[in-house]
Amino acid sequence: MSITERINKIRTELPDGVTLVAVSKTHSAEAIREAYDGGQRIFGESRPQELKSKYELLPHDIEWHMIGHLQTNKVKYIAPFISLIHSVDSIRLLEVIDREAGKCERVIDCLLEIHVAREESKTGWDYNELLEEVQRGSFSRFENVRIRGVMCIATNTEDENTVRDDFERLIAYRNEVAPYFGKTFDVISMGMSDDYPLAIECGSTMIRVGSKIFGHRSYK
Numbered sequence: 111m112s113i114t115e116r117i118n119k120i121r122t123e124l125p126d127g128v129t130l131v132a133v134s135k136t137h138s139a140e141a142i143r144e145a146y147d148g149g150q151r152i153f154g155e156s157r158p159q160e161l162k163s164k165y166e167l168l169p170h171d172i173e174w175h176m177i178g179h180l181q182t183n184k185v186k187y188i189a190p191f192i193s194l195i196h197s198v199d200s201i202r203l204l205e206v207i208d209r210e211a212g213k214c215e216r217v218i219d220c221l222l223e224i225h226v227a228r229e230e231s232k233t234g235w236d237y238n239e240l241l242e243e244v245q246r247g248s249f250s251r252f253e254n255v256r257i258r259g260v261m262c263i264a265t266n267t268e269d270e271n272t273v274r275d276d277f278e279r280l281i282a283y284r285n286e287v288a289p290y291f292g293k294t295f296d297v298i299s300m301g302m303s304d305d306y307p308l309a310i311e312c313g314s315t316m317i318r319v320g321s322k323i324f325g326h327r328s329y330k
């Protein structure tokens with residue numbers, strides 16, 4: 111199957127209200143162009159410099175999403191054009207995004223990445239620490255960022271019950287903090303190539319699919 115066929119197959123299976131982010135990290139501008147010509151407009155990347163060079167090469171009606179861990183000193187590369195940052199996991203990072211967005215006279219949409227996986231290595235907020243910051247009002251002082259929802263990466267396992275439990279915990283956490291953020295807190299980013307049908311069943315509104323569209327890649 112071609113990239114276009116694979117993307118169309120996934121798209122036709124998606125219920126209303128679920129957005130597909132095509133994760134194109136490591137793949138060439140030509141591969142992205144093929145998906146673009148097939149109608150896909152939202153692409154996810156995980157490295158800021160790679161993201162910036164693809165932005166420069168490709169049509170400007172693409173919505174670029176940053177899905178990987180973001181270092182504060184790299185925010186400047188993507189601030190002028192990024193549509194959504196999925197991976198906000200500290201107040202310090204949010205401060206830098208707010209400042210860089212301000213310089214570009216933009217408001218940048220962000221998601222709070224919450225740690226739900228059983229592995230230690232996964233990134234994201236510890237939920238209790240996040241809840242403390244939320245209750246303390248730490249998110250209300252930013253003028254150039256808008257917190258649009260939550261994101262998680264589930265445990266990397268074949269065991270469906272574990273993955274389902276991760277997704278359900280994200281939903282429960284989301285529901286607990288949602289009242290602090292208002293009506294535009296409406297994005298739940300969960301589900302990747304191996305687990306997106308389950309994520310949708312659990313309430314995902316945005317899935318991030320890479321290898322199932324573009325094939326194997328050289329780094330995670």
Ligand SMILES: *Cc1c(COP(=O)(O)O)cnc(C)c1O
Pocket residue numbers: 133135156177178263302303304318319320321322330
């Ligand atoms: C790479 C990546 C994906 C896509 O993974 P696939 O298994 O290839 O679909 C999704 N989300 C994040 C955060 C990623 O880094």
